Amino acid sequence: MANLDRDRHLTTEQLSAFLDAQLSPAEQVEYNAHIESCQRCQGALASLRQTVALLRAMPQPAVPRSFALPAGVTYLQEPATRQGEPAYTPARRGLPHYMQRSLRIMSTIAAVIGFIFLLSGVLPMLTHGGGTMTTSAGSATAPASPNNKAMQPNEKATNNAPTHTPNKTSPSAGSSPAGTPARGSTPAARTEPKKTSPNNQPPKQAPPVPPIIDLSIPLVRQALGFALLVIGIIGVLLTRRWSPRRM
Amino acid sequence: MAKQMRDDEEQLIARSQRGDVNAFNELILHYQQTTYGVVYRMVGNADTAADITQDAFIAAFRAIRSFRGGSSFRAWLLRIASNMACDHWRRTQRHSEESLDVLADEDEPHAASDLSSLVESGQEANPEEYLLSQELQGIIQRGLQALPLDQRVAVVLCDIEGLSYEEIALTTQSNIGTVRSRIARGRARLRLYLDQYRELLPRNYRLPTNKE
Numbered sequence: 344m345a346n347l348d349r350d351r352h353l354t355t356e357q358l359s360a361f362l363d364a365q366l367s368p369a370e371q372v373e374y375n376a377h378i379e380s381c382q383r384c385q386g387a388l389a390s391l392r393q394t395v396a397l398l399r400a401m402p403q404p405a406v407p408r409s410f411a412l413p414a415g416v417t418y419l420q421e422p423a424t425r426q427g428e429p430a431y432t433p434a435r436r437g438l439p440h441y442m443q444r445s446l447r448i449m450s451t452i453a454a455v456i457g458f459i460f461l462l463s464g465v466l467p468m469l470t471h472g473g474g475t476m477t478t479s480a481g482s483a484t485a486p487a488s489p490n491n492k493a494m495q496p497n498e499k500a501t502n503n504a505p506t507h508t509p510n511k512t513s514p515s516a517g518s519s520p521a522g523t524p525a526r527g528s529t530p531a532a533r534t535e536p537k538k539t540s541p542n543n544q545p546p547k548q549a550p551p552v553p554p555i556i557d558l559s560i561p562l563v564r565q566a567l568g569f570a571l572l573v574i575g576i577i578g579v580l581l582t583r584r585w586s587p588r589r590m
Numbered sequence: 591m592a593k594q595m596r597d598d599e600e601q602l603i604a605r606s607q608r609g610d611v612n613a614f615n616e617l618i619l620h621y622q623q624t625t626y627g628v629v630y631r632m633v634g635n636a637d638t639a640a641d642i643t644q645d646a647f648i649a650a651f652r653a654i655r656s657f658r659g660g661s662s663f664r665a666w667l668l669r670i671a672s673n674m675a676c677d678h679w680r681r682t683q684r685h686s687e688e689s690l691d692v693l694a695d696e697d698e699p700h701a702a703s704d705l706s707s708l709v710e711s712g713q714e715a716n717p718e719e720y721l722l723s724q725e726l727q728g729i730i731q732r733g734l735q736a737l738p739l740d741q742r743v744a745v746v747l748c749d750i751e752g753l754s755y756e757e758i759a760l761t762t763q764s765n766i767g768t769v770r771s772r773i774a775r776g777r778a779r780l781r782l783y784l785d786q787y788r789e790l791l792p793r794n795y796r797l798p799t800n801k802e
Binding site: 354355356358359360363365390391393394395397398399400401402403404406407408409410411412413414416418419420421422423 | 612614619623631648653654721755780
């Protein structure tokens with residue numbers, strides 16, 4: 344409170360503790376010396392002391408009745424708890440709650456980023472059909488869906504991605520010098536799945552790569568996205584299993 | 591003497607832990623004044639305080655097996671009671687703006703003729719022994735109820751029930767530093783509140799207060 348004058352005046356907390364003799368002997372002496380020489384602190388201490396005196400003067404309210412428990416009634420007694428704590432919430436097992444939560448949030452974020460990566464890798468190869476979203480999701484969770492056939496080449500391409508271009512295996516593939524040559528190789532990578540891809544999807548003009556991702560090679564994005572998505576889903580599933588009662 | 595009482599208390603607690611209601615009732619008789627007093631000062635209503643106190647004793651009897659011997663039974667009991675009082679307060683949530691309303695409503699100065707009757711005279715020699723008028727008691731009670739719950743519990747336990755900082759820390763499950771700070775903030779706030787009614791206070795209470 345009186346932080347501004349901390350150097351020259353005692354704070355309310357110091358005065359209050361002084362009043363209750365809750366200070367170390369050295370502090371008590373030091374504060375006492377200050378108070379004796381400081382009119383302002385004297386006034387503050389006096390008013391605080393009077394507040395306490397008024398509170399102490401409050402009469403005890405008369406107990407309206409006896410609170411004794413009727414002997415005839417049986418009261419269910421709880422078993423002893425370790426904390427000595429009445430009716431406390433049961434201790435949570437496993438990870439602490441905040442860790443579980445942050446893990447779940449991080450997994451979700453990883454899954455979302457992975458999904459975006461995957462999508463951005465897939466999008467240039469597919470038309471903007473309505474099925475794009477569902478197919479890429481289907482490839483991640485791997486249940487057989489009618490559109491799964493369309494995804495097969497993509498997954499194959501994902502697996503082949505590192506072998507095709509050696510420079511893509513490096514984790515720092517997103518660096519800028521690789522940008523322009525990689526852009527040149529993009530059509531090549533895109534034509535490859537086209538060989539096996541269903542014929543109902545004509546290769547349209549190259550849609551602009553979403554600006555979110557620095558990685559300009561769709562295959563790398565797919566691989567990364569798939570991995571992130573899998574990690575994210577595993578994380579979410581694990582954290583969910585640990586806490587059946589959610590939040 | 592005190593040791594004798596403590597031994598008795600430990601025996602009563604042990605019997606209560608085995609389900610002996612009569613033993614627990616002896617403990618109730620011993621602590622009901624303090625318990626009711628704390629709850630009453632916290633909620634400010636006799637009927638509500640009686641209900642909460644009764645519920646607290648029932649809850650305490652049910653949970654008494656988790657009371658560890660050797661620590662303060664009073665603090666344990668008051669923890670249950672003050673927690674229940676806090677729960678009740680939060681549930682009913684007397685609009686927290688009430689304190690401000692009171693300040694606004696009663697701003698007009700009281701008639702000077704009333705003032706002398708508010709405090710019984712003859713007690714000023716000993717400031718610890720004011721006889722407070724009903725009106726002043728009401729003002730102080732409202733001031734208490736205007737405090738945040740953590741500060742209210744600390745101030746009631748310290749300045750009204752006279753518990754030590756250590757026992758308050760046990761009761762509120764906090765450390766001494768927190769207790770110290772809550773008591774100080776509660777007192778300062780109460781001082782500010784009572785400042786509105788300076789004319790009603792005993793004469794030697796009226797001192798130059800420095801606003802912080």
